[in-house]
Amino acid sequence: MADPSFFPVATSLSFNEVASLCGLTLPEGADPARRVEGAAPLETAGANDAAYMDNPKYVAALAGTSAGLCFVSPRFADRVPAGTVALVTPAPYHAFAKLLATFHPQALRPASMFGSAGVAPGAFVHATARLEADVTVDPGAVIGPGAEIGAGSIIGPQAVIGPQVRIGRDCSIGAGSTLQSALIGNRVIIHPGVRIGQDGFGFAMSPKGHMKVPQVGRVIIQDDVEIGANSCIDRGASRDTVIGEGTKIDNLVQIGHNCVIGRHCVIVSQVGIAGSSTLEDFVVLGGQVGLAGHLTIGMGAQIAAQSGVAGDVPRGARYGGYPAQPALSWARESALLKQLVAKRGKTTGGDESA
Template identity: 40%
Template sequence: MKFSELAAWIGGATAALTDFWQETGLTGAQLSEKLDPEISNAVPFAEAQKGSITLLDSLKKLSSLAGSEASAVILPKDAEEKLAADGMKKWNPKGIALLFSDAPYQDFAKIVSHFDPPIPRPAAGIHPRAFVDETAKIGQNVTIMANVCVGPNVEIGANVILHPNVCLMEGVKIGDDSVLFPNVTVYEKCIVGARCILHAGVVLGAYGFGYDSSSGRHILSPQLGNVVLADDVELGANTTIDRGTFGSTRIGEGTKIDDLVMIGHNCQIGRHNLLCSQVGIAGSSTTGDYVVCAGQVGLADHISIASHVIIGAQAGVPGNLTEPGTYLGAPATNIQEMKRQFVAVKQLPDYWKTLKALAQKEQKAAVR
């Protein structure tokens, strides 16, 4: 595919390189090839070679352009102004074909899909090696692959895809257009909303870690609730969400949860949260809307996190966070206060030297 064809398809502006290449003395076919190279693949920036188009999605990375071997690069629209102001040779000494886009990330994704089309949706139908209980209700255009187990009174909406070895226990409900990847287990009475994605190894509805120890032994507490995922929730591989004791553990609409996240029983997770890998949320905790927990954040049990809170990686949260903002450290503290603490800690060696010198001075004075 010629670069000019690709640019016309995407609809972005291209860099004017005719003068640049004519100054090198190129003419004819050689000039045409430089101005309109053949594009055969779309790859990440570090992998780009001749014939590749790649993505440079930030002006901060513009200096990397000079070292690229790509035949073409897609850039954000504001890069066009900067290149015009500073001169093409400063940032693009190799004269790489450039495509400027208002949405470079999305446009590059379209180009990648063109050269490497995604695997099509599997055909609808029930595999002969799947088990589907006779009381289950199956919607239209559902795909049930080999070794799937669908228990009694399960309800599956339209266009759902169940990959191999998915297990849906009694009374489970799966909303329209949801996808469950291999080895997902959904315990009895749990509910998955529409357009949800559950990656391999997800477990919904296992017993909560709650015990009555009053007798001197750890006796499992009642586990009579369920897990409810609202619409458009995504769960990463091997994430687990425990069922409520009497009610529901809930995950709010649009929340996205990374791999290896654990959410305890009775938790109420708000809408549009982002929970990164290895986050752990102990039982009966609540988050508001648009909360972000970076990797390895730990939330204690029975606490509440306000909406629009961002918690930095490896932070430990022992109590409520009632104000929107960014929090770091253990115990998690507002970022401004934590920055002051970081500065103070870095200065401790100097303070120690000063104190030591003062102590030695006092000792010498006392001897006299």
């Protein structure tokens, strides 16, 4: 259950309204007028709450839940206890997310910390900057010369928007973020502490020293992108760094100069992507994946957490390991290594120093 101090419930819904919202059908015998007043995990949900379940790890929690209503996949529908109404769907988590968004619309994107639209006292907006209607600029934020910000966008406290930066409509720029040399689309969420558009790591190296190469590209972030706290996206050197529409980037991610990230990619925390690499659409990188520079990761490819990628990855492939390789080969090698270690332990009597 959400803490109402931080996330008050905006409404309540009847069982019938919940089913209609999610495109589902109530089972026979369910009371369509019964109300749902909140959403909660299986373990803590009460009679007026909705929950969801689609993972075998939570079968016991499902059996013991007191939730009034539960979104559940077909294979677990017969495990729902008698006191809970089952809304059967192939995508329980998606249905639960729709309900959460209805109950807590204010949690969908960061809000202003200090109040309504307008420029708060203590903020600085350059005289040549252009702000459309309903832009919120929180205290301590700085908007540089020539910057443009679209209607409904929120600039958090201490954020710095550099000269000529363009920010679209209904964006949220988190506290303490810095944006320069960047064009930002609509409905982009940038969490606190993000750095966008700083120099890429470019040097012409020689035995006499390393000459700095001017980084004269931009960062282009398309619509509906979300960037997690303290992530860094370097501007391009000779071409633009691009983040494609709908891509979701977790906290503490580094994206180097000239990288092109496709549409609807998912990049989990602590990933590092070296310069001039390309991710095609719908690529997924697990946590702490490292990519060498000038690589292409094909559309729909998935890379397991902590993998080190040194070469191109084909479309739709599943890779893992260090260096990364097809997942099946990686699993076989890991199993073989385990067998060899076990065999060595037997031949040495368990004495690894032998």
